[in-house]
Amino acid sequence: MSSIELKNIVKKYGDGFPAVNDVSLDIADGEFMILVGPSGCGKSTLLRMVVGLEDITSGDLLINGKRVNDLAPRDRNLSMVFQNYALYPHLTVGENIAFPLRLAKGQHSEEEIKSKVQAAADMLELNEHLERKPANLSGGQRQRVAMGRAIVRDADAFLFDEPLSNLDAKLRGQMRTEIARMQRRLGITTIYVTHDQTEAMTLGDRVAVLKKGVLQQCASPRELYEQPINLFVAGFIGSPPMNFLPARVDGDTLHLPFVDVLMDGDLAAKVKGKDLVIVGLRPEHIKDASLGDKIDGVTFTPNVDQTEWLGNEQYAYIPFEADSAVRDKLEELDRDLDGEGMRTQMIVNLDSRSRVLEGDDAELIFDPSLMHVFDPESGDNLTRDDDKAAEIARDSEQQRKAALDRAKALEAKSSNTPAHAGGRDRDGGSSRAS
Structure with a gap:
């Protein structure tokens, strides 16, 4: 070895x-x-x-x-x-x-x-x-x-x-x-x-x-x-891929295409001085609010363009218009990720219990603490937590060594x-x- x-x-x-x-x-x-x-x-x-x-x-x-x-x-x-x-x-x-x-x-x-x-x-x-x-x-x-x-x-x-x-x-x-x-x-x-x-x-x-x-x-x-360092890594890791939404900064509020999100003090300080950021949301972090599951978050009601039911889960596709100021950045990212330049849409990974169908106005909810916020110019993840990342790295190394010890035994x-x-x-x- x-x-x-x-x-x-x-x-x-x-x-x-x-x-x-x-x-x-x-x-x-x-x-x-x-x-x-x-x-x-x-x-x-x-x-x-x-x-x-x-x-x-x-x-x-x-x-x-x-x-x-x-x-x-x-x-x-x-x-x-x-x-x-x-x-x-x-x-x-x-x-x-x-x-x-x-x-x-x-x-x-x-x-x-x-x-x-x-x-x-x-x-x-x-x-x-x-x-x-x-x-x-x-x-x-x-x-x-x-x-x-x-x-x-x-x-x-x-x-x-x-x-x-x-x-x-x-x-x-x-x-x-x-x-x-x-x-x-x-x-x-x-x-x-x-x-x-x-x-x-x-x-x-x-x-x-x-x-x-x-x-x-x-x-x-x-x-x-959980702690990607930039837009590229966030977009490459995960299936379906992370959703990237343009968000206008207005004081302590982020204006997303479908909903406004109030920022906490730490995030507001990080985006201070920026007019526009890119918000990353994992498809599985967006839930069907009508199922009654207890989730603290913000709700919004977009129109669903298409759905795919796979038995154990369901995907909903929700198109949106990208802000012109970040459209080029998102298109560049799509090319870097070997994408095909399809129209901008948000993918939601719904529970199989959901009865949302194409054409419906679905009541959806997500926890803002699960958002990633990226600088549209550098691509840096402004919400990355270095302490959490270091903790994950320590845990992963311990698990690797434990797995090797088990295999040897x-x-x-x-x-x-x-x-x-x-x-x-x-x-x-x-x-x-x-």
Whole structure:
């Protein structure tokens, strides 16, 4: 296992444009770090610099405190799992998993290779597929083979480059669980690149959000969600995304498109001198007031343009006119987030009990203390609470260490339990190596 440190990493190509610009990250031993952002943000380039497939223009890359900028990929002892699996079609599953061991000629005995392949197959439930060729496997099975090949190398860290993007939604969910379980069980440092914020939120101990090669914020998923540092992070993290509403400042009152909100003294002081701000509201923080749930907040009655009922929840879409002074900023943000420039609308995540329908004037309510208020020029979150953010960071680190300790204890317990002949397949039936 290892720690990985990136110090002021820059990557410039021939035209001088920085694909990665002054990124610094300190990845702890055993940590699961996610690199996330929209297309072209530099996340895959950064990963390829860590593994050695891209040269570093400036800055330092340290593995266990040792500078490795000039080391070849094979000398960094890192295992990479690619988006396209990179399996050899003429080799069986077992031979694909064993390939990196055989490549290190003379370093592993045949018995050792067989033992490592079997251990990886047991972990990933590939026993019954060891004699099959990759062409005869599903996408999820191929991805598990690629993961098995990474496991047998006993590398210092795992690197994943959008490994689930070729799978359908159901398989992606299953493979997320597989990867999370494997990482905890092995306790190995992992860097994982994705453009899918759901993967980032469910897998990562910490998530580094990138925009145009610049690191915006690196924090636990909970901190990113509750205490985003700016408009971009707030808009990227969360599904459905945060609503951004223009608000005129009038003394201690914010005039939103649908309702006026009275500010407390702290918020009024932060927005003093500004004519206009952008208010961020999570869709799930807006409720149907007619359900009678006890919520302290402000009510408003907008006209609902469209609804979507999904069984356990319901979405309502409410269009509004963006103030001309912030329209350009919101359109720029939409482009940065890979949006398609759709018309401005507020999304409300209603309880499934709600009977609101399209065309209705819905009575809605939200708690103003849950609002985020952003500077429309800099994008900074004016309501971010640094003390709460620090508390979340401490809690998240304690939870990470506790999860690793639990995994180690379970691994020690299972290694002391006599092995049964054959593994278990996903349907509970027995399977054994071919």
